[in-house]
Amino acid sequence: MKIALICPYFGKMPNYFNYVLKSCEFNPDINWIIFTDDREKFNYPKNVKVIYMSFTKFRELIQSKFDFNIRLETPYKLCDYKPVYGFVLEEYLEGFDYWGHCDIDCIFGDLKSFLSEPLIKGYDKICYLGHLTIYKNNSENNQRFKLTYEGNSYKDIFSEDKIYVFDEDLHKLSMNTIYKEHNYDFYKKPIFGDISCLYYDFRLYVYDDNCEYRLEKKSNQIFKWENGKVFSIKYNEGILESNEFGYIHFQKRTMKVDHGDLHSVKEFIIKPNNISSEKINVINILNNQEKKLIYAPFFKQKIKALKYKLSRLIGD
Structure with a gap:
């Protein structure tokens, strides 16, 4: 195809x-x-x-x-x-x-x-x-x-x-x-990791086969791209857990990046504020993740969402 x-x-x-x-x-x-x-x-x-x-x-x-x-x-x-x-x-x-x-x-x-x-x-x-x-x-x-x-x-x-x-x-x-x-069926099984833009740490919107979703609780999570595959990596009750996705979507997020030549790169790490192709120990990253109590985009998106809801109500 x-x-x-x-x-x-x-x-x-x-x-x-x-x-x-x-x-x-x-x-x-x-x-x-x-x-x-x-x-x-x-x-x-x-x-x-x-x-x-x-x-x-x-x-x-x-x-x-x-x-x-x-x-x-x-x-x-x-x-x-x-x-x-x-x-x-x-x-x-x-x-x-x-x-x-x-x-x-x-x-x-x-x-x-x-x-x-x-x-x-x-x-x-x-x-x-x-x-x-x-x-x-x-x-x-x-x-x-x-x-x-x-x-x-x-x-x-x-x-x-x-x-x-x-x-x-x-x-x-x-x-x-x-x-x-019009009774046209479509494929609803999620193939993606949809990262919320409301929180600094990576939290996924989790969708079911009926297109309903919930937001994950706070988690210590990063993503890794390796040889054409992308995974989430996190601790779950003390156990290192990895899940593969078809793609990840990290909407409206500012990232720092390495600016080196990516021609020979076969893997890179995606953290909440950084994408890096340097060889870094995943466990060390998870143990030393930066934490933020206040995340400005949260307030910006909440205000934007409120304005959108109000406009829809007025439009109705």
Whole structure:
């Protein structure tokens, strides 16, 4: 199966981007297509295609596929347009069996291994969150975003500048609720480690097969990428425990990084504030993790979430 993952990113790439690309490199059976206006020279592997394009041009490309005026003032609004990439970017997806959208703040592990079950079973849609969702690449499936949910239409979302989270909402109009309402099954088994941005220490959102989630309690945890696989490592009741993920998503987190040549790097450690390819003893890291009682992003995200909830209430 040929898979292409689309990732538009406008503005300066995060300082850890070369580590992201390193994790892409170890997934040779998957292709990434990145639309960006950042022309800095990065270590792009063969399976990552970069298309230099301004945000304005990318917006015009999307607009050209619709006969009404869309609202897309900032890159942040692109979360509502992710599900239409198969439709608006079809010329870039010729020859691919599946396409998907993903975020740039992810370190990828052995994706093909975690995707083998849904690919073999032929799901039209794999996963359900904005940081990575994959669709079967055919005309009918790529236009399902045009279907309604409880009488609501994508045109309502694209005609407003407000964020609706069309890529991942589980209760209001989104691709997930469209699939549910029209009885299209999709693969719900989590393949990722979704790290909360509310706490300094790494705490995962744990999802079940019904897309419900809970937040882990405080934990002493790090992640390790090694030869194309990514693991969490932590102490659990005095025992060193390791779990593998298809990828990890560490949204909205500032990282310090090594700036050395990653060409020969086969492993690196991901801590709450640092990514390092130096040889470091994992147990020593866990025993000497920095602890923070006050974490500024917690308050920023809580205020942002409150504003979002209020806007939805007012909108309703």
